[in-house]
Amino acid sequence: MQHPVLACRQVSRLYGARASEFIKDGHITTDNVQTLQEAGITPAIFNVDLDIERGKTFVIMGLSGSGKSTLLRCLAGLTPPSAGQILFESKDLFGFSEADLIQIHRHQMGMVFQHFALLPHLTVLGNVAFPLEIQGRPRAEREEIARQMIRLVGLEGREHRFPAQLSGGQQQRVGIARSLAGDPDVWFLDEPFSALDPLIRREMQAEVIRLQGMLKKTIVFITHDFEEAVRVADRIAIMKDGLVEQIGTAEELLVSPATDYVRAFTRDAPRAHILTARSIMTTPPPAGPFGGEVSATDRVISFARQLDASSLPLAVIEDNEIIGAIDRAMLLDILIGPNAQAVGA
Template sequence: MTPGCGAMAHPILAAREVSKLYGPKPERFLRDGRLAATPAELSAAGIIAAVADVSIEIPRGETFVIMGLSGSGKSTLVRILAGLTPPTAGAVLFEGRDLKTLSEAELIAIRRRQMGMVFQHFALLPHLTVLGNVAFPLDVQGRPKAERDARAREMIALVGLEGREDRFPRELSGGQQQRVGIARSLAVGPDLWFLDEPFSALDPLIRREMQDEVLRLQGLLKKTIVFITHDFDEAARIADRIAIMKDGVVEQIGSAEELVLAPATPYVRAFTRDAPRAKILTAKAVMTAPPAGADFAGEVAATARIAAFAHDVERSEKPFAVIEDGRVLGAIDRIAMIDVLVGRERPGGAA
C-alpha cells in the first residue's frame, strides 16, 4: 500500500494499485494485474512508468492535493482518477464502481454529471459570453434553456462575477477567466471536483485570491476536491491531506504538518525543507507536556498556527498553555517553538 494511505470506510474515490506504463508490450511486466518489475527493469526494456503502483483513498468532502515536480506523474494520475486515461494495471473506484467495467457512455455520463474539472489553461470558448460558457455543460446535458441560464447565473454570482454575464473571455482578466472556469465546472453540481494546476498561470497576488476563493467555495459547498499543484505553499493552504509524488510513485500521504514534521523519505524531507513552518504548524504539533504546577503566561488554541502567536511566546519567559475543549492539552515555550521553526532536532525525536 502507498505510504500513509490508511483504510477508509466509504471513500468516494479510490485507486487500488494503479500503474500506467508506456512502451512496447507493457503487460509483460504485470502479474495478477499488478506491476511486477523494478524501475531498473522497466527502464532497460524502454518502458516508462508514469504512475507506479499507487493506492489512495479519498473520503467524501476532503480536499486532497497531489503534488510533485514536472514529470512526477501527478497529471497522469489525475487523468486516471477522472476516467480520462485507463490504467495499465489496478483499478479506480468511484462511489464503489470500478471505472474500467463501465461503458464509454456510462463514463461520459459520470464525467458530465458527477465530476467537475478546472485546468491550468482556462479553455473558455471565445465565441461564447460568460453566461454561455458557464451554461455550456448544461447545454451538453440537454437541459432546457431557462433552467441552464438560471443555474449559470447562480454560479456566476457565487464566484463574484455578477454583472459580467454578457462579456466575452477576451474582455476579462486572467483571474476573472479562471472564475468563469470554476463557475462552469460547478454548474453541473459535481460530487467530485478536479483542479489541475488551475492557478499556475496567474500572478502571485491573483493566485492567492483564487486560493482564497477555493477555500470559500469549499466552506459553502463541501465538495470532494482533487487538486494538482507543484507548489507546497499552495498545497498547505488548501489541503486536508497531501500526496507527494516522484517518478510515478507516491512517496508519502499526510497533512502538511505530518509531511513537515515526519517526512517518510529523503525526497519528502527535501521537498518540504523550505516550507513556511510558522504558517503550517499548529500549537498542538509543537507542544510539550505541561510542567507540573506551571505558571502560564497565557493560552493559545491547539489549532492556532504558530504565526498567530509566535510573537507573544517569543517575548515571554514563561510557557503558554495549549488549550483544547477548555482543558490544558500541553505547553509551548519559546525554546521549543524556535527549535521547531528552524528544524532543529528535539530531544527524543525529529523536529
C-alpha cells in the same frame, strides 16, 4: 466508516512497446521500477494506493514529470490504468460502459484546467451554461443556473462579456463557474492557478477555500507548490518518478517525513502556518506558572506574538486540561529553524 468517493488500488500506467509483458491478470508482475526502465518502459505512475474522502480536498503534488497529472487523468476516468483499479463510489470506474462513463463525466465530475479552456466565441454566460447545454437542459434552466454560478464566483454584471475582455483571474473564475454548473460530486483542478500572477493566484486559492467552505465538494487538486497545497488541502500526496512517496496532512509531512525527498520538498514550508501547538509542545508540562493558554490545535502563527511577548511559557490545553507547554526558544526554532546556524556555516 464511510467509503471513499475515489480510490486507487495498486494503480500503474506504463508506456513502452513491451509494457504488456509485465502485466498479468490486471497486475504488474514486478515491484522493481528499474526492471521496467531497463526494458524501455516508462512507469508514469506505479503501484499507487490512495483514498479520497467525501467532502475533502486531496492535493497531489510533485515536480514536473512526477506523474501527478497522469494520476489525475486516471482518477477522472480519462486515461485507463495499465494495471490496478480506480474505484468511484466503490465501483471500478473503467468497468462502466462508455455511455455510463460519459454520463459520469457530464453529471458527477467537473474539471478546471491550467489554461482556462474557455470558448472564445461564447460570452461568460454562454461558457458557464455550456456543460448544461451538453446535458440537454432547457435554455431557461441552464441560463438560470449559469447566472447563479456567475454570482457565486463574483462575476455578476459580466455575463455578456467575452473571454478576451476579461483578466486572467476573471477568466479562471469563469472556468470555475463552468465546472460547478453541473453540480459535480468530484471537482478536479489541474494546476488551475499556475499561469496566474502571484497576487491573483493567492486570490484564487482563497476563492477555492471560500467555495469549498460553502459547497463541501470532493476536490482533487494538482500543484507543484507546497505552499499552495498547505493553503487548500486536507491531505497531501507527494509524488516522485511515478511513485507516491507519502500521504498525510501538511503537518504530518513536515513533522514526520517518510523519505529524504519529502524532507527536502517540505524544507522551505511556512512552518509557523502549518505546525500546531500539539506538535511542538514539551511533555509532561511543567508545574507553571504560565503566561497564558493556547489550544492544542492552534497554529503557531496564531499565538506567536503572545508567546514572544511573554517571559513565561504558554500552557497547551486540550479538554480543559494542560497537556504540554511551549516557550520562546521553541518559537525561535520554528521561525528560523533549530539548525539554522549550522546550515549557514
